[in-house]
Amino acid sequence: MAAGAASPRERYRSQVRAEIKERAWQQIATAGASGLSLNAIAKELGMSGPALYRYFGGRDELITELIRDAYRSLADTFRAAAGSGGGLPGLARALRGWALEDRQRYFLVYGTPVPGYHAPEDVTLIAREIMSALLEVCAAAGTGSAAPDSFDAHLADHGQWAGDHAYPPAVLHRALVFWSRLHGVLSLELAGHFTGMGFDPDLLFAAEVERLTAGD
Amino acid sequence: MAAGAASPRERYRSQVRAEIKERAWQQIATAGASGLSLNAIAKELGMSGPALYRYFGGRDELITELIRDAYRSLADTFRAAAGSGGGLPGLARALRGWALEDRQRYFLVYGTPVPGYHAPEDVTLIAREIMSALLEVCAAAGTGSAAPDSFDAHLADHGQWAGDHAYPPAVLHRALVFWSRLHGVLSLELAGHFTGMGFDPDLLFAAEVERLTAGD
DNA sequence: CATGTTTGTTATAGCTTCTAACGCAAGCAA
DNA sequence: TTGCTTGCGTTAGAAGCTATAACAAACATG
Known part of the structure; x- marks a missing residue:
């Protein structure tokens, strides 16, 4: 859709967002939706905790996004x-x-x-x-x-x-x-x-x- | 069953256990099972946090008990x-x-x-x-x-x-x-x-x- | 080159579960 | 009645979580 031609920054941003969601799916698969941890995802991606809040407003917003994708x-x-x-x-x-x-x-x-x-x-x-x-x-x-x-x-x-x-x-x-x-x-x-x-x-x-x- | 004639201590114990479970049901009704908080229950009962662990081994054990009752x-x-x-x-x-x-x-x-x-x-x-x-x-x-x-x-x-x-x-x-x-x-x-x-x-x-x- | 935006960092507050160590009080027995 | 044992509740603390705030560095654009 609107993800085709974008600034390199937006490309990077959406790629990180996708990576976060991918890890989130993995976590949900093994621990359920209630066991999803932003901190753990951040550590897996090599960045520290609060960095994720640049990409998602919070835990609820991430889960809502996954629900929407589902x-x-x-x-x-x-x-x-x-x-x-x-x-x-x-x-x-x-x-x-x-x-x-x-x-x-x-x-x-x-x-x-x-x-x-x-x-x-x-x-x-x-x-x-x-x-x-x-x-x-x-x-x-x-x-x-x-x-x-x-x-x-x-x-x-x-x-x-x-x-x-x-x-x-x-x-x-x-x-x-x-x-x-x-x-x-x-x-x-x-x-x-x-x-x-x-x-x-x-x-x-x-x-x-x-x-x-x-x-x- | 075995709850008829018991020592006063056991009577007290089982009564507190029942009260804890009652509060737990109330919490679950309003926030779901994932929103159940031992700390909040303890505060509601007027006692402080870790006291609950005298009655239930932990959050999982309490929830298991509720599942069993259900x-x-x-x-x-x-x-x-x-x-x-x-x-x-x-x-x-x-x-x-x-x-x-x-x-x-x-x-x-x-x-x-x-x-x-x-x-x-x-x-x-x-x-x-x-x-x-x-x-x-x-x-x-x-x-x-x-x-x-x-x-x-x-x-x-x-x-x-x-x-x-x-x-x-x-x-x-x-x-x-x-x-x-x-x-x-x-x-x-x-x-x-x-x-x-x-x-x-x-x-x-x-x-x-x-x-x-x-x-x- | 300078300026502003975006990203990631650390520090911090406040919450959670849960363990450990301590003091008190109730029940039981000699 | 006097003591001993058992159990209960407390505070302190570790480790985890979400989330915010303040700051530094990298980046894009004027």
């Missing part, structure tokens, strides 16, 4: 999957692949929220973008064979979140069910609640996708 | 619901009620795990107890109308986690689907991913329970 990455993955004609199974595969690629990144988006934290405006916009791609695929996949229930009736009156496109309630319902069911399996799997049970979570995921595409 | 509470809730004949809808209601009662408690059980953390033995035993109650209700509810799929075949070979009772694969599958789907909705709702969308998460939950009981 959302962006998921949105791009969804956009690509939605555009490649794989339908709902393709989208599901993309989601699972993205989740397994970096579980801490998944938790940054869908993990336990910090009570005080409020996501900045642009992050909620990316979230809308993700939802939009999902709705698009759901609409293309048809309404399926599930009979309309009371929730569909509710959605007919409370479906403004889908944006401009006036999707039928069945499509909205399908999208919400796709989202919550696959998140349910992925979340439990990534959190390790299936470990030691012996079965393959991938097959449970596949079975849910199966029922999802076969009219719920 | 698991215990969920297990008791499940046991009661399983015994009261409400079937799967009753169990689902109980789960939702328990989750909404204290969202941070839910996150302590099903939230983002800390990479290094390993749950102690007894917690995994309580987790098994929870699964056992769920399986019991699933078995009583019948196998439903869902046709056996490849995951059922897989479960026939990998269903040892159900314990002694040799439940049929369909029952195991039903339990896993009950668990993951309801967790999916609850997790997204409690994390606030539905806020601003306008629809009622309770109705989505109810719709999922509906499809869960009506043969998937």
Whole structure:
């Protein structure tokens, strides 16, 4: 975007910022988001503590940046999957692949929220973008064979979140069910609640996708 | 149990321990588990910092204790619901009620795990107890109308986690689907991913329970 | 060349967890 | 009742963290 032609100073600056974020991802991967230490990152980069504050306003700002990148990455993955004609199974595969690629990144988006934290405006916009791609695929996949229930009736009156496109309630319902069911399996799997049970979570995921595409 | 007749010293000790845990729950409710501060708790109780270490080995031990209590509470809730004949809808209601009662408690059980953390033995035993109650209700509810799929075949070979009772694969599958789907909705709702969308998460939950009981 | 901006430094405040050493007081026993 | 033991709470301190302030050096630009 705007990172092409810039002054050498800005080039250096953005490169250091990127390096900081890279170390931050490494730390998060091994110690979780709560274990991220600016001091440790600074030492790893060979500079001393407060130097990092030239690049990020503080710990919260750095984490917010990582969250934004995580959302962006998921949105791009969804956009690509939605555009490649794989339908709902393709989208599901993309989601699972993205989740397994970096579980801490998944938790940054869908993990336990910090009570005080409020996501900045642009992050909620990316979230809308993700939802939009999902709705698009759901609409293309048809309404399926599930009979309309009371929730569909509710959605007919409370479906403004889908944006401009006036999707039928069945499509909205399908999208919400796709989202919550696959998140349910992925979340439990990534959190390790299936470990030691012996079965393959991938097959449970596949079975849910199966029922999802076969009219719920 | 063993807390009935005890020396006055032990009575005092367990009372202080309980008070500490109560304050800890309050703190977690407002600042999340990562924002729990032993120092702040000590000050609230009128004693100074290191005194808490007479009652808990440290921050990790206190949090582990809270996690254990959360698991215990969920297990008791499940046991009661399983015994009261409400079937799967009753169990689902109980789960939702328990989750909404204290969202941070839910996150302590099903939230983002800390990479290094390993749950102690007894917690995994309580987790098994929870699964056992769920399986019991699933078995009583019948196998439903869902046709056996490849995951059922897989479960026939990998269903040892159900314990002694040799439940049929369909029952195991039903339990896993009950668990993951309801967790999916609850997790997204409690994390606030539905806020601003306008629809009622309770109705989505109810719709999922509906499809869960009506043969998937 | 001079001037202003940006970067990195050290010093410092204030917070955290946690260990160590000490004094006091409560409970138990002879 | 007199002592002894055990446990509780204290202060002091080490090591870590975030974050700010003040300063020095390097850099880019007039």
